[in-house]
Amino acid sequence: MSSYYESTDLAKFGQIGEHGKALADEFFKYYGMVTGADGALTRREKALIALAISHSEKCPYCIDAYSTACLEAGANPAQMMEAVHVAAAMKAGITLVHAVQMKNHLDKLVL
Amino acid sequence: MNKSIPLRALAAVPAPESPRHDFDALLQSRGLALPPLGITTLQVNITKMCNQVCRHCHVDASPKRTEALSRAGVERCVELLADYPEIRTLDITGGAPELHPDFEWMVGQARALDRHVMVRHNLTVTFDGHPRTGASLAHLPDFFARHRCELVCSLPYYQEFFTDAQRGDGVFAKSIAGLQRLNALGYGRDGSGLSLNLVYNPVGPYLPAAQSVLQADYKRELTSRFGIEFNQLYTITNMPINRFRVHLEKSGQYEGYMDKLLGAFNADAAAGVMCRTLISVGHDGSLYDCDFNQMQDMPVAGATGRAATIFDFDFAALMRRQIRFASHCLGCTAGAGSSCGGATT
Numbered sequence: 351m352s353s354y355y356e357s358t359d360l361a362k363f364g365q366i367g368e369h370g371k372a373l374a375d376e377f378f379k380y381y382g383m384v385t386g387a388d389g390a391l392t393r394r395e396k397a398l399i400a401l402a403i404s405h406s407e408k409c410p411y412c413i414d415a416y417s418t419a420c421l422e423a424g425a426n427p428a429q430m431m432e433a434v435h436v437a438a439a440m441k442a443g444i445t446l447v448h449a450v451q452m453k454n455h456l457d458k459l460v461l
Numbered sequence: 462m463n464k465s466i467p468l469r470a471l472a473a474v475p476a477p478e479s480p481r482h483d484f485d486a487l488l489q490s491r492g493l494a495l496p497p498l499g500i501t502t503l504q505v506n507i508t509k510m511c512n513q514v515c516r517h518c519h520v521d522a523s524p525k526r527t528e529a530l531s532r533a534g535v536e537r538c539v540e541l542l543a544d545y546p547e548i549r550t551l552d553i554t555g556g557a558p559e560l561h562p563d564f565e566w567m568v569g570q571a572r573a574l575d576r577h578v579m580v581r582h583n584l585t586v587t588f589d590g591h592p593r594t595g596a597s598l599a600h601l602p603d604f605f606a607r608h609r610c611e612l613v614c615s616l617p618y619y620q621e622f623f624t625d626a627q628r629g630d631g632v633f634a635k636s637i638a639g640l641q642r643l644n645a646l647g648y649g650r651d652g653s654g655l656s657l658n659l660v661y662n663p664v665g666p667y668l669p670a671a672q673s674v675l676q677a678d679y680k681r682e683l684t685s686r687f688g689i690e691f692n693q694l695y696t697i698t699n700m701p702i703n704r705f706r707v708h709l710e711k712s713g714q715y716e717g718y719m720d721k722l723l724g725a726f727n728a729d730a731a732a733g734v735m736c737r738t739l740i741s742v743g744h745d746g747s748l749y750d751c752d753f754n755q756m757q758d759m760p761v762a763g764a765t766g767r768a769a770t771i772f773d774f775d776f777a778a779l780m781r782r783q784i785r786f787a788s789h790c791l792g793c794t795a796g797a798g799s800s801c802g803g804a805t806t
Contacts, residue, residue, distance in 0.1 A: 394670070421663065424670030424678060426620055 360411045385419075394423035401430055402437035482719045482788040491728060495737060497780050500545070502739035504552040504801070505530065505538055506752055508561040509744065512589040515615075515628045517662060517705045519756050522556040524592035528744040535563040537771045538742060539570040545776055552739070552801065554581040554752060559601055560591055572608045579611045581801075584639035585632055602639075606646040611656040613695070613801075614640070619682040623664045640689045649691040658693045660803075666709055666718035668725060668796045669696035672804040695803025698722075700753050700792045722791035730798025733805030736784050746770040750784045752801070753792075759785045 367374035385396055397419040404412035420430050480486075488495065508529040511522035530538075542548055551571040558564050558580060571578050587601045605612060616636055617627045624633035640657070644650065649657035661675055669675065676694035683689040699705050701718055709715035736750040740761075747768040749755040760768030761782055764775070798805030 392674075394674075418667050421665070422667050422670055424675050426618065427622060428620075 355410050357410075357414060360415060363411075392423070394420070394425050397423045398425060398429060398433040402433040405434050406437040406441055478788050479716065479719065482723060482791060484786040484788055484790040487723070487726065487791075488731070488786070493728060493731060495731060495734060495784060495786075497782060497784060498737045500548055500738065500740050500776065500779060502550040502552050502735075503538060503541060503548050503742065504554060504739050504752060505558075505567075505742040506554050506556070506744060506755060507535070507558045507564060507567070508556040510560045510592070511556040511583070512560070512586050512592045513557070513583055513629055513632065515704075516708065517627055517664075517699050519700045519703050519705065519753060520556060521703045521756070526556065529561055530563075530742070530744050530746065532563055534742075534744075534746045534771060535561075535567050537746065537774075539567060539574070541771060541774055542571055542574050542576050547776075548576070550577045550579060552579040552581070554801075557583050557586045559586050559598055565604060568604075568608050568610060572610075577611065578608065579613055580605065582612045582614050584614050584616070584636040587639055587642070588635050602642050602646055602648075605643075606648065606655060609655060611658070612643065612648065613658050613660060615660045615662065616640075616679075617660075617662045617664055619679050619686075627662065627664045637687050637689065640683075640691070641687065644688075644690055649689070651690075656693075657691045658695060659691050661694055661696045663699055666699070666714050666721070668721065669698060669799075669804075672696040672797060693803070695801075696797070696799070697801070697803065698792045698795060698799035700789050702753060702789050703756055719788065719791065722795040725795035726791065727794060727796060727798060727806065729806045730796065730804075731794040733798055733800070734790070734793045735800035735802065735805075736793075739801075740779060742771055746772055748774070748779070753789055754785055754787075757787060757789065759787065761785070 364374075364378070367378075385393075385400065387393065389396075391399075397416055400412065401416040401420055404416050417430065420433075506520070509520055509522050509526035510524065510529065511518075511520075511526070512524060514523045538551070542551060551567075553564065553567065555561070559582070561567075568578055568580070582601075582605070586598055588599075590597050590599075614636070615628070616633075617624050621633040624636065625631065628636075640649075643655075643657055646655070647653035648655040659679060661669060661672075661679075663669055672694060675696060679691070679694050683691070701709060701715065701722070706715065709718050736754070739751065741749040741752050741755050743749060743755045743760075747755075747770050748761045748763075749759065750761060754760075761779065763769035763773055764778065769775070769779070793799045793805070796804075
């Protein structure tokens with residue numbers, strides 16, 4: 351194997367059912383129900399959320415899959431990029447909000 | 462990404478087809494038969510010349526193409542409309558059909574026969590004029606309105622980025638100006654009876670979003686940003702042939718796209734494919750099941766074993782024909798289906 355991430359591996363996702371078919375079947379059924387149809391959120395909204403999470407979780411398979419899914423749900427590059435900015439802003443905010451913990455500890459340490 | 466697309470993709474040798482993309486075998490395995498249902502539309506590809514060079518074009522149309530239906534061929538098409546009242550619609554396509562010297566005569570004759578005339582109008586030819594002679598075509602909107610033609614106009618997205626990526630720099634701005642001019646004549650306005658329909662194509666190897674969802678987006682955005690109105694949006698899947706196929710093969714996406722189309726095969730969409738109700742006419746008068754078969758050089762077989770033509774047009778025999786399918790037909794049967802009139806489900 352030349353790399354840990356091969357783009358062709360995405361098409362093999364279903365093969366996880368070779369070991370633990372019942373669990374895999376339940377997962378894919380659930381996955382399809384959540385992402386594959388309009389619900390309280392539209393398919394487009396769900397695809398944009400998934401695209402943002404794909405980036406924050408740094409999953410190249412998911413980035414490929416949900417970039418396509420966003421286009422197939424009628425989203426455009428401006429909306430997709432904004433979704434990634436939401437993920438980035440959350441990451442930055444999550445990092446920075448921990449500075450409160452740092453300040454709390456500083457307050458305890460500093461005379 | 463390699464952005465270069467040859468003007469004549471036909472020169473490229475396509476890769477061998479995979480057996481899993483055999484459309485006839487797929488129909489057989491699903492127990493489906495798709496015989497002709499009628500001939501209600503005569504779709505004439507009157508010229509391959511176009512002022513644009515779109516990256517997905519299944520015709521490989523460009524200013525350099527000179528293939529065009531002869532005057533005798535145009536006259537014969539009008540005769541067919543007169544002889545067969547079952548053919549209610551004349552659908553004129555190309556290329557940019559307005560570049561054919563007999564286009565306006567043909568429209569006038571068909572309208573005099575009280576036929577519905579659809580023109581696949583690219584919006585920019587009005588401004589660009591004839592790419593070889595330089596003749597102005599600024600009168601086209603008035604001509605269309607006077608003859609009450611239905612217009613079907615490509616606009617791959619309601620934003621510039623996708624539209625210009627597919628159709629060329631500056632096309633979006635000219636298309637918007639073209640739509641505004643048509644609106645000013647009443648096209649797309651409620652109660653005018655002047656139909657203005659838009660066509661969405663994906664700008665790559667993916668399927669269109671739901672037609673109703675995209676139509677709502679287009680109406681909201683085009684109205685709020687440009688004051689544009691139109692009637693319907695048709696979503697059309699990109700066919701894996703000619704220029705688009707070359708792009709797929711050069712970018713290593715052909716097999717993946719075909720597998721996507723196969724995986725999205727929809728029997729209901731297949732039942733509504735356009736080849737069941739139309740006949741396509743090529744620039745030499747040959748008959749085809751559709752414009753895509755025409756570009757794949759898959760004519761309808763005539764009585765003599767050669768291609769059937771408008772000159773030996775046999776309505777009853779055409780109704781008995783076996784429609785010819787190939788792997789590209791997966792494009793019309795994927796998802797919500799695809800035809801020159803949009804989704805088929």
